[in-house]
Amino acid sequence: MPYDREKSRSLPAPLTLEDVYRDHFDFVFRQAARLGGPAIDAEDAAQEVFMVVARKLETFDSSSLITTWLYGITLNVVRSLRRRARVRRLFELGEDKSDVAVRLLDRAEVVDAHRIAYEILDKIAPKKREVFILAEFEGLSCDEIAQLVGSKTETVWSRLHYARKEFAERLAHRTRKDKR
């Protein structure tokens, strides 16, 4: 579900961690789960995000959108957790995995599509992957994505184009491999 931009625009700048947590926990959780995929635990990611919020809330510029600010933090936290998950895999220390799929066993085809999509996305470069997720899963426009990730709209267009191309190629390759 895309986040409510109008609602977030009209919100007064929250002054306390409690306010931000109450109003935006679901948003942060969803973004963390979407961006991290099954490779990370969304609850852990949300906790890390709000730890950063607790430390940096004083520096938040209330003229900008709180969701944009939270999104930036979530993006960095998820990148860091994904790096950590790669290191854990490298040293065979086990993985922290999201239990999103486990909760949705009754919708097998959706869960299966989600799993396959993230298996493919995990092989795509992080910047292209993020843009793809925001455009295709969250339904954001390139202008909105550019604002969130701090890039030019043209750059976002380019990344999205190549991400889609790579996704389609990898899916086709996977289908061919399965048929063999």
Add this chain to the structure above:
Amino acid sequence: VRTAWEEQPRARELVGRAAKLDIAPAPGARARVWQRLEQRRQLERERPERRRLGWAMFAAGAAFAAAIAAIFLPRTRTNEFTIASSSQPATLDLGGDGRVVAGPATRAHLLRSGRAVTLTLERGSLLAHVLPRIARAPFVIKTPAFSARVLGTVLRVVTHDDGTASIAVGHGAVEVTPNGRAPVIVHAGERWPASASDAPSAGELARMGRAHLEGTDAAALSPPAPTTPTATAPTTLSPRADASACADKRGEAAVTCWLDAADAAVGDPVRAESALYQAGFIRMHEMHDPAFALGIWERQRQRFPHGLLRDEAQTSIIDALVALKRTRAAEAEIADYLKLHPRGLRSAEMHFVRGTLLYSEDNSCRRAARELDVALARPAAPWAPRARAARAACRR
């Protein structure tokens, strides 16, 4: 003008379906995360700013040194660290070894030497989910009163200020060696000493997480409700002392004895279920009669559909069906087990069994290889060499 993406209907359809996954926090997640957040903030507040920076630099340096050491040192390195929880329980992920919830005011030391893990509990309580292990990589829990060798189970261990300690097993079995005495096996649903009354708190069980409890619940780890005044009887050395008569028998006599014990234990469902399981086990592994064993375990499952040993019964039924070459029935049971326990104690092994079944019936290897890959996520399992060999055969 159609874009390149619009000409990829399969990819768009997949993404469209994946986007329908309605991601929402699990019930209680909001409160859980807030509680953990508050604990961490409290810890941060207690630390002075300058020291915090110093510790961050120290941690960064230590992490870098550890990463270098992990690359260059042999895998048999030893490392040790201390677990100390405040007034709140703390959860610790042991990587491939499992997960531990340390109760309030707990102090323990974790020592890893190669693949062996020793957890020494000085004070407090631990609720542990230890993943199945091979014999040469033991997981040992030490207390002032006993040491327990764990092969893969859910258990709770408590050390009191007076030096006494107790253990409760929720799943699987643990070999407990009291100081200066012979070892005893403590099975699922049993406690040592038998008079122990320690129970995990609801918070600890919640922290352990449903997937990590493997079908065990609070009832399995809590002491049974006292039914007679003799509930305060003195400590029993062997929790299965009354079953010793059957344990001494062999073959057909042992099976009959356990079946009789199951019928006799009318008011004690745990013991009756355990006796039935034992009878099936002997019939299968000592008398090599999978058909009879299957009948016993199916009877067990019918009589105790929600029993403590239901998972063991189901996996044993799968073993028996495989031995009887009833492939379709075995696959259906495996699918059922994996649906209920996607990350269960024996889920990797079930993927391995399914992979070998598929390999023997489907020479294309495609589906078999997928199952074996999932199974090999546990590369140290006893059956892993066979899984690797099957996987290699698939590649050829």
